[in-house]
Amino acid sequence: MKEYCFGIDIGGTTVKCGLFNVKGDILEKWEIPTRTENNGVNILPDVAATIDAKIQEKGIARDTIAGVGVGIPGPVNEEGAVICAVNLHWGYVELEKELEKLTGLTVKAGNDANVAALGEMWKGGGAGYHNVVMVTLGTGVGGGIIVNGKIVTGTHGAGGEIGHVHVEDDEHESCNCGNQGCLEQYASATGIVRLANRMLAATDKPSVLRNEEVTAKSVFDAVKAGDELAMEVAEKFGKYLGTALAVVAGVVDPEVYVIGGGVSKAGKIILDYIEKYYKKYVFQGSRDCAFALAELGNDAGICGAAKLVLG
Structure with missing residues (x-):
């Protein structure tokens, strides 16, 4: 036994x-x-x-x-x-x-x-569901797709590479994968810092971010404090990720998106920005998909x- x-x-x-x-x-x-x-x-x-x-x-x-x-x-x-x-x-x-x-x-x-x-499907934020997409927002953007309780691996084992969905044509810096305009360049911890630094350089708008090291955590801490520039960064982050997940939903129609990784420690506020754009762009049949934070950590x-x- x-x-x-x-x-x-x-x-x-x-x-x-x-x-x-x-x-x-x-x-x-x-x-x-x-x-x-x-x-x-x-x-x-x-x-x-x-x-x-x-x-x-x-x-x-x-x-x-x-x-x-x-x-x-x-x-x-x-x-x-x-x-x-x-x-x-x-x-x-x-x-x-x-x-x-x-x-x-x-x-x-x-x-x-x-x-x-x-x-996460078994013991964490996706418990009780059988069709789950997990998005891990860390140094990069990782993805995992579960359909009917089974991992979608694809022909080359590259199924679920959500971080390398193309979301921006007007990008001149290269992603670590060699392409340009990948979701990872805007929705990862390093991507959020890139968005914030670009916005800080493009405007004279006051922000607490000008007085400290810019990190994904400091950006969302500033969002919680009502910092206008930080909130604009969060809107861009949410639009890129929410739009990408709307596209994913058109293929796999999950019951729930589980958001994990270091960036998810900001809490429910990140889900609000993602869901806003997800619901705006997703096909109506997948609009009632749930969003949850990962629970298992490491x-x-x-x-x-x-x-x-x-x-």
């Missing part, structure tokens, strides 16, 4: 690990460093070693373990292979096969944003990874 599983979230700096029971309760969580040197050759052996150490520490019988779920910052195809993971210094890696050999356990892998979306990845295994 299966009683346990592991959820692993491999990031560029740390590997977050969780031991779960089959109900989805986190029994223990911990981290190990991500050793990316030498093209990340040590990452999977390190993951296998920490799993084995936890099995030994807890005295868990291996035949009671359902498996290991893994989230990766890069596309993962249907065979469980990573096409490329720049932050891990990986090229093509047959992740599921390699980690199964190292651990002797069943392994299921997915893109980290998709896996986080699965976690645990979304390990929870979603566990859910990959538990099904």
Whole structure:
């Protein structure tokens, strides 16, 4: 009888690990460093070693373990292979096969944003829904799409790359992906700073933002204080993201959008700006889609990874 599983979230700096029971309760969580040197050759052996150490520490019988779920910052195809993971210094890696050999356990892998979306659907802001789009607003803009409880990965494992939806023709700076005018350039934490700095440079309008370091947090703190220029930045942010999500709704028609990442810590106020433009531009059939803030924080990845295994 299966009683346990592991959820692993491999990031560029740390590997977050969780031991779960089959109900989805986190029994223990911990981290190990991500050793990316030498093209990340040590990452999977390190993951296998920490799993084995936890099995030994807890005295868990291996035949009671359902498996290991893994989230990766890069596309993962249907065979469980990573096409490329720049932050891990990986090229093509047959992740599921390699980690199964190292651990002797069943392994299921997915893109980290998709896996986080699965976690939020299961235990967080998307609980109770089966058609969920998660948008993670951090250094970049990540996306995860769940349809009928299943992750949409696409042909190349790139399904849900909402951050690279084209939203602006009049853009001369390049996104990290090499294109220009991506949503990520305006709706991420760095994108909000870009919008604010451009507006500060274009007008003499007074703003508290002129007297402090401009960050996504300082922009939304200023919005809450009624700063007019900051509110104009928030309007632009909301228009870009709300419009993009209206387009996404025309394809997948979700029940709920779950908004996570560092920017979401500003709270419900960001949902108000997004929903305003979403409802303005969306096809009427998807207008009653709900919006919610993510609830799991840094645990979304390990929870979603566990859910990959538990099904």
